[in-house]
Amino acid sequence: MAEFMTRPKMLVSGGLGFLGSEIAKNFFQEYAITIIDNLSTNVVSIDDLKDICGEITYRNMDLAKLSKVDLDWLNTELNDTTIFCHFAAAVGVKKIDQSPREAIINENKINHDLLPLLAKYKTKTIFASSSEVYGNQENCVEDQSLQIGPPDILRWGYACNKLMTEFLLKSYEIPHITLRLFNVTGPRQSSKYGMVIPKMIRDAIKTGKITIYGDGTQTRSFCHISDLIGSLKYLIEQDKFTNQTINIGNDQNRVTIEELAHLIKDTLKLDVEIEKIAFNDEYSANSKDILKRSPSIEKLKQFYRPQVKLKAIIEDIAKSYE
Ligand SMILES: NC(=O)c1ccc[n+]([C@@H]2O[C@H](COP(=O)([O-])OP(=O)(O)OC[C@H]3O[C@@H](n4cnc5c(N)ncnc54)[C@H](O)[C@@H]3O)[C@@H](O)[C@H]2O)c1
Structure with a gap:
């Protein structure tokens, strides 16, 4: 004390x-x-x-x-x-x-x-x-x-x-x-509110299906x-x-959402169906998807270099569902 x-x-x-x-x-x-x-x-x-x-x-x-x-x-x-x-x-x-x-x-x-x-x-x-x-x-x-x-x-x-x-x-x-x-992202991030990696992993394990909202060409860096x-x-x-x-x-972990879905399927080694539905079939008219998003991390690299690769991130989150 x-x-x-x-x-x-x-x-x-x-x-x-x-x-x-x-x-x-x-x-x-x-x-x-x-x-x-x-x-x-x-x-x-x-x-x-x-x-x-x-x-x-x-x-x-x-x-x-x-x-x-x-x-x-x-x-x-x-x-x-x-x-x-x-x-x-x-x-x-x-x-x-x-x-x-x-x-x-x-x-x-x-x-x-x-x-x-x-x-x-x-x-x-x-x-x-x-x-x-x-x-x-x-x-x-x-x-x-x-x-x-x-x-x-x-x-x-x-x-x-x-x-x-x-x-x-x-x-x-x-x-x-x-x-x-x-x-x-990482273990314990909630899958409830649209955080894509925990949601895809949870759905893959629990339902055998990963859903992509939109055409899957949206980019994100994890x-x-x-x-x-x-x-x-x-x-x-x-x-x-x-x-x-x-x-x-992490600028090295930039993927399209479709690539992400396939990487999760391959990493989990599960028989998973990947389906696409329109973004606004899931989200209301209050919402519109962001199509492109990735950082420049030149400033961050002055003192720190992100280390964890996307596949390792997926494995780490998947472990928390075991
Ligand atoms: N995780 C990401 O990639 C990310 C990206 C951009 C910004 N952020 C920001 O980082 C912060 C944390 O995000 P997170 O991923 O940990 O989300 P989270 O939902 O897990 O954590 C937010 C916490 O804040 C609490 N909270 C919400 N409103 C509150 C209020 N009015 N008073 C007191 N507590 C309240 C919630 O109960 C929750 O525990 C947020 O400000 C978020 O906008 C996160």
């Missing part, structure tokens, strides 16, 4: 989610971890996380609906927090498709209440932004023009939210690093969670990239 209290404090919003929980697991030896999560899409329980990390502080809190008590608690916590990893959000194309208005409004409310506190204490903030802000583009570079579709397609509200938070972090002069994440953690280890310890934006992804 005493030793826990002397470590610098790291607060992780969304800390029971896929990425947030991996951050807790990988940084608990150096930091006293506090987690905020509203249990909306969490993939681990606080008890499971405590089994791995030992002592950890947890607050079941919805950042979009903060009470006076919550705000007072945050005020006290942030006073001596060294790093705030802001990873709480409604995530997944399916989730946004099901309740786009809620996702847009909630992110606004979070920004309204949380960011002034981060500004007050000048808390170093690692913000999980998204490759969605680049729209339909490949080889995306951090300082290039961004591309967001029209408000008629509510899906774009997710990218708009991420971008607005990026602007607000700078407006409030909060010391920050913005990570634009390109399809970070990055293993360990490569996000590897880059974070550097970014959290160094001040070199403060107030900058960095793409986190």
